[in-house]
Amino acid sequence: MLCAATVGKLVGQSSTLAIDFDSELQQVTAILESEEILDSIASIAVKNSNLLGALGQNIQINEEEILQSKRMWMSTFRFGVGLFSINTQEDPNEQSNTAVGGFPTIGLNMSVNPEQFINRASTIRQSKYKKEYSEYIFRETRQEIKREIKNLYFDYLGMIETVKIREDALEDRRQQMSFIENQVKVGEATYDFLMLTSNQVRLSEEALITAMIEMRKKREEIKTFIGLK
Secondary structure: OOOHHHHHHHOOOOOOOOOOHHHHHHHHHHHHHOHHHHHHHHHHHHHOOHHHHHHHHHHHHHHHHHHHHHHHHHHHEEEEEEOOOEEEEEOOOOOEEEEEOOOOOOEEEEEEOHHHHHHHHHHHHHHHHHHHHHHHHHHHHHHHHHHHHHHHHHHHHHHHHHHHHHHHHHHHHHHHHHHHHHHHHOOOOOHHHHHHHHHHHHHHHHHHHHHHHHHHHHHHHHHHHHOOO
16 A cells, blocks of 8 residues: 555645646546555545544444453353251151251352343344444445545546646637737738637637636545545
8 A cells, every 4th residue: 555645645735736737647647547546545535534433433332342242141140159058857746847057058059041141142143233234334435435536536637638628729729819910910811800819819718717727626626535635
């Protein structure tokens, strides 16, 4: 697994607003092509997830419940100690005489409480089931987080490509406008045509700004989802 610092660099944990689009494109591509990097990013998201933190605590609680239930075996037994020796005899006149011994024989007897024993086994089964269910939810949620991270990066990749395309389109429009300006100077193009080209440049600029804003928003969404801010 990659260290947190390396992953932080890959996911764009930076305070600067400037973005090197070529470098960003390479980093995002590297993330999407590496399961190791995706797993490392998912681990950071899991660590910062309140939901999975609560699930992890539930698993620990379930483990403790299982241990406590197993320790309950002592309560399923009844212990008794004979403190007095009592002897009853009949004499020839058919009279009953009962004598209590001054020095009793101390005895230990033990019996099982069936109801508590059955309840103990049921409690252990329920605790194990809750632990297994919590572990299942934890694994599934972690996988869902990883899938969502991958989808977010694919969206981000598309937005970077869109920005680059609109940058190229804007540069083409500007070059066209420069060419037409020269034509206007020598009388080979009209001023109206120059104004039309100027409007096209402004529209390309607006399209690029919109694409850059959407890309930055997606970038921040990824950082927030992972828990880097």
